[in-house]
Amino acid sequence: MISILLIGLDNAGKSTLISHAKSLPANGMFEITPTMGFAIEEIAMPSGNKGIIYDCSGAARYRNMWDHFIGEIQGVIYVIDSADRARLSIVKKNIEEFFKHPLLKKKPIVFLANKQDSPDALRKEDIKRILRIEKKSLSNPFSVKEAISATGMGLNNSLSFIENNLQTKFEYHLKPL
Numbered sequence: 001m002i003s004i005l006l007i008g009l010d011n012a013g014k015s016t017l018i019s020h021a022k023s024l025p026a027n028g029m030f031e032i033t034p035t036m037g038f039a040i041e042e043i044a045m046p047s048g049n050k051g052i053i054y055d056c057s058g059a060a061r062y063r064n065m066w067d068h069f070i071g072e073i074q075g076v077i078y079v080i081d082s083a084d085r086a087r088l089s090i091v092k093k094n095i096e097e098f099f100k101h102p103l104l105k106k107k108p109i110v111f112l113a114n115k116q117d118s119p120d121a122l123r124k125e126d127i128k129r130i131l132r133i134e135k136k137s138l139s140n141p142f143s144v145k146e147a148i149s150a151t152g153m154g155l156n157n158s159l160s161f162i163e164n165n166l167q168t169k170f171e172y173h174l175k176p177l
């Protein structure tokens with residue numbers, strides 16, 4: 001089993017993205033509670049392993065909530081609305097603060113330049129530059145990918161990147177289901 005945090009500002013396209021994942025039948029353990037600002041989905045990873053996705057609002061008021069499971073998660077998918085240029089400065093601040101978290105150290109991160117179907121979308125090179133996503137400012141394994149949540153494009157690549165860059169594969173295989 002692998003746990004992934006799906007995060008980003010509201011309206012970035014997180015929930016739409018995960019709706020394209022191969023869902024596993026819910027086992028009744030999890031309740032989706034929209035009022036709490038997050039949802040939990042069980043999905044099949046590209047490898048066939050089970051994945052637990054925490055679909056979380058990036059809003060500051062939910063920050064306390066991440067602390068409950070940030071230690072458990074093994075990778076992060078950070079979704080960005082590439083067409084929402086006005087909010088990129090907020091995204092930048094959000095990223096800088098969020099990835100300082102000590103419990104995220106060394107965990108793989110995928111930055112998704114989402115909504116590439118939109119005529120206003122910035123390409124991943126622009127997103128990288130504007131948000132200063134670069135090796136010298138981030139010690140985690142990371143990748144910036146283009147995506148279209150609306151079609152699911154970019155989802156499998158992102159999940160694979162996380163599986164291929166897990167902190168310790170050994171620990172991952174030993175984790176109980």
Ligand SMILES: Nc1nc2c(ncn2[C@@H]2O[C@H](COP(=O)(O)OP(=O)(O)O)[C@@H](O)[C@H]2O)c(=O)[nH]1
Pocket residue numbers: 008009010011012013014015016017079114115116117118147148149150151
């Ligand atoms: N053009 C375009 N719109 C998208 C895409 N993904 C999501 N949206 C739209 O963006 C809005 C927010 O999507 P949602 O998944 O709810 O965002 P969340 O708040 O991050 O979960 C919705 O109106 C979606 O239809 C995409 O790839 N392209």
Ligand SMILES: [Mg+2]
Pocket residue numbers: 014015016055
């Ligand atoms: Mg959502």
